[in-house]
Amino acid sequence: MDKKLIDLGKYIEKGIDWLIDKAGFIFDGISDGIEVIVTAFQDLLAAPPFWVIIVILTGLMFYLNGRSYGFKTKEGIKKGLGIASFTAIGLLLLWAMGYWRMTTQTMALVISASIIALLIGIPLGIWASRSDRAESVIRPILDFMQTMPAFVYLIPAILFFGVGNVPGIVATVIFALPPAVRLTNLGIRGVQEDVVEASIAFGSTKRQLLYKVQIPLAMPTILAGVNQVIMLSLSMVVIASMVGAGGLGQAVYRGILKADVGLGFEAGLGIVILAIILDRLTQSLTKA
């Protein structure tokens, strides 16, 4: 590195120290909340025997994908069966390789992070869609969040939340949040002008306009955002394992540290299988 004229890093460090010192109780609260959510999902997925979850997921995949093509056509049933059998085989493979527990842990992490990201992102997206000023403030922040290398979030996450699942989820939420905001905003702004005008002309309040017209019509775009959030969460899971988050990501990370190709590949394959299942699941929601 060259000689530093401005030591921005030092100020940021100082700022974070100050935050931890003064606002530590807030982070403790957030930390406890996230811990509760993750533990709940982990317990929920770990409680029933593995085959129950496989059967439920397989059935769901068949139903949703078949529905989006229409059950009546041969193509719909074929499509539904194809994706359902992939789900069953993929998950059974993970179980047989001994990764079932890690798989459920990863699912719990992804679900928790996605839910939090959507709970924050969709309202922000709605706000951005209704106010040009809000949009002009939010947009550069989203740019920042998306372009900053994901690893960088891990450092303050550890400082604020220690090691374990919680800092992993916080980093994941930051990384996965932007598409929820962007696509919600885009979807609502993209609702046909004359439909919006018509519903105002019939005396809709802003709330009625939002719930009866804008959100239903923007739903395909919003669901595309949900899909993106889930995919990004999953891709962040490996990185999050560097700060102690569990699941398949940890196995990949261990594989890297030990230069264990077999371990890394098996766990990596698990993530791919999960990604395909979650992607098809959310996409079938968009189509329906």
Place this chain on the structure above:
Amino acid sequence: MAQIEVKDLTLIFGKQKQQALKLLEQGKGKDEILAKTKCTLAVNQVNLEIKQGEIFVIMGLSGSGKSSLLRCFNRLNQPTRGGIYYSGDNIMDANKDELLKIRRNDVSMVFQHFGLLPHRTVADNVAFGLEIQGVDKAERRETALKTIKTVGLDGYEDMMTGELSGGMQQRVGLARALATDPETLLMDEAFSALDPLIRSNMQDELLDLQEKVHKTILFITHDLDEALKLGDRIAIMKDGKIVQVDTPEGILSNPADDYVKSFVEDVEHGKIITAGTIMFKNPERLRLKKSGPKTALRQMRKFGVTSLPVVTDDNVFVGFVKDADMAKLQDEDYDVIPDEHIYKGVNTVKPDTVVSDMLLLFLDNQLNLAVVDDDNKLLGVVVHSSVLAEMLGLERDDVKKVKESGLEILEDLNNG
């Protein structure tokens, strides 16, 4: 009775509205205001009176400000100055809640591109206004079904709107507007997006519907034929200003300026202009059993005509006499025209008969046409040349000349 009054309504788009208003007060035009303030003067000091139950058409080319004006009637556009009074209440004074109430109950709108909710069924679209009002589901559905029937869409109520053709979608739009039973209907180029044939059907059906519902309808269009067909009265708009307000016939027969005239030129006059407009009012007439052939001939020569109507003492039309017969009778020294020389049982027309319908009647005989009221009393006479002039779309000035000088035009046509 004027149900809606528009007073000095001005709508300016842009940031420097007040400055633009000042320029407007100084008498500056649209272009100058745009150059100096970057504000668009969309509606320029419009005054209108719209009667209860009439179809009032606002016609103009795109960019004339007609849609912007219409959107002031429910304040989708916020007028910069002036007011719109519904039975005396200025909509500009309405606060937020009152405005919602007006939009929900009193004024509804039909849109050019329908503005339907594609994720809802026909019935749910029609019920939308009621849903917004908070009407409960069963009642909503009942009203919606009734309204769907009114616009002739029964059987389609549970289809999604995307599955319908354009014409049917606009029926849904119309039903949605009628479902809240408003007093006023704003129709913004409602039929402009439809195919010509469907469009013509919809126009007929709107007229039929209006017979039943008697709404006050403000109809925007860029199509003069549509305006003439639908409008009880028509306002022609140019550059944000109202150029002329008149009945369809008034617009055609007395265009206020060259701009209106240029519109009117291409219209098929024959289907719009009526006997009442082109007839000679209070024509010279002969009294049954009182007037003699001498008087008849003198008057025919004086006015350059070849026939005259005969009426009773009560002005009831009897028939026509011809100049050749009168000359013969004069030679035979008759004092009173005998009955057998009056052409009775000839065709008569009413003042609202259109020119194209009169053309056929002329084929029957060589006489002029008598215009009579419901009691068969003589109102006027239509001569061949006026009808021909209208059918050929000749200038109104020429027609006036025809009225003055009888058959000159025909001679011109023969010579030319």
